[in-house]
Amino acid sequence: xxxxxxxxxxxxxxxxxxxxxxxxxxxxxxxxxxxxxxxxxxxxxxxxxxxxxxxxxxxxxxxxxxxxxxxxxxxxxxxxxxxxxxxxxxxxxxxxxxxxxxxxxxxxxxxxx
Amino acid sequence: xxxxxxxxxxxxxxxxxxxxxxxxxxxxxxxxxxxxxxxxxxxxxxxxxxxxxxxxxxxxxxxxxxxxxxxxxxxxxxxxxxxxxxxxxxxxxxxxxxxxxxxxxxxxxxxxx
DNA sequence: TTGACGTATGCCGATATGGGCATATGATGT
DNA sequence: ACATCATATGCCCATATCGGCATACGTCAA
Numbered sequence: 378x379x380x381x382x383x384x385x386x387x388x389x390x391x392x393x394x395x396x397x398x399x400x401x402x403x404x405x406x407x408x409x410x411x412x413x414x415x416x417x418x419x420x421x422x423x424x425x426x427x428x429x430x431x432x433x434x435x436x437x438x439x440x441x442x443x444x445x446x447x448x449x450x451x452x453x454x455x456x457x458x459x460x461x462x463x464x465x466x467x468x469x470x471x472x473x474x475x476x477x478x479x480x481x482x483x484x485x486x487x488x489x490x
Numbered sequence: 491x492x493x494x495x496x497x498x499x500x501x502x503x504x505x506x507x508x509x510x511x512x513x514x515x516x517x518x519x520x521x522x523x524x525x526x527x528x529x530x531x532x533x534x535x536x537x538x539x540x541x542x543x544x545x546x547x548x549x550x551x552x553x554x555x556x557x558x559x560x561x562x563x564x565x566x567x568x569x570x571x572x573x574x575x576x577x578x579x580x581x582x583x584x585x586x587x588x589x590x591x592x593x594x595x596x597x598x599x600x601x602x603x
Numbered sequence: 604t605t606g607a608c609g610t611a612t613g614c615c616g617a618t619a620t621g622g623g624c625a626t627a628t629g630a631t632g633t
Numbered sequence: 634a635c636a637t638c639a640t641a642t643g644c645c646c647a648t649a650t651c652g653g654c655a656t657a658c659g660t661c662a663a
Contacts, residue, residue, distance in 0.1 A: 429611080
């Protein structure tokens with residue numbers, strides 16, 4: 378069944394590096410498509426496609442301005458992501474000396490074989 | 491060129507819901523494959539495959555324990571993810587009244603046409 | 604209207620994905 | 634050596650992905 382549609386949730390949307398770049402750029406403010414494409418070194422169609430995904434998951438809002446379409450950040454859907462990942466915070470802070478030393482032991486054991 | 495290999499980074503690894511479930515379960519401690527598979531209602535091969543991905547991106551560590559293989563969480567690679575997403579925090583807190591009201595205006599404008 | 608600009612879409616190709624299934628591999632106990 | 638339990642792999646399928654390219658669409662100016 379292949380991967381869940383990229384368009385389904387924020388986790389999938391930000392799995393793509395170029396889309397992360399777009400979002401990062403948009404923190405500076407709204408931008409037209411061509412602008413983004415150029416700045417990120419991608420073709421205009423590619424930019425449009427990525428923006429479409431971002432729009433569909435609600436990470437971005439569009440606004441028509443003359444012949445241009447200004448895309449703006451809508452980060453609200455990133456909050457659940459942040460919270461989910463944050464649920465692991467204590468695991469990368471606390472108690473990884475244990476894991477680390479365990480991994481070290483493992484490596485040593487392997488070398489000694 | 492299709493999507494960047496799922497195996498390439500944590501962002502891709504956690505884009506898959508089942509893998510997120512696995513990681514969440516592992517917060518409770520190490521677990522053998524079959525255990526995880528059963529608890530999450532997936533086949534053993536599927537569990538093994540997801541675990542492989544997680545292992546390859548370094549989100550999980552394995553340890554042989556008799557005939558079993560105990561998988562344990564290694565959340566360190568989630569930290570960069572958390573930080574990247576955290577970079578948008580002010581955008582989902584501050585200044586979204588603006589966006590909200592803007593969106594409202596938009597909808598109204600469309601209805602009135 | 605016509606043309607120019609900005610953007611979205613459709614189609615194609617190459618590749619990656621996740622799931623099912625059968626089976627190979629590994630370790631254990633007899 | 635052998636049967637058994639626990640996992641990992643390989644193969645196949647259906648589908649989704651991203652990229653390139655051509656082109657349709659929408660808006661504005663002359």
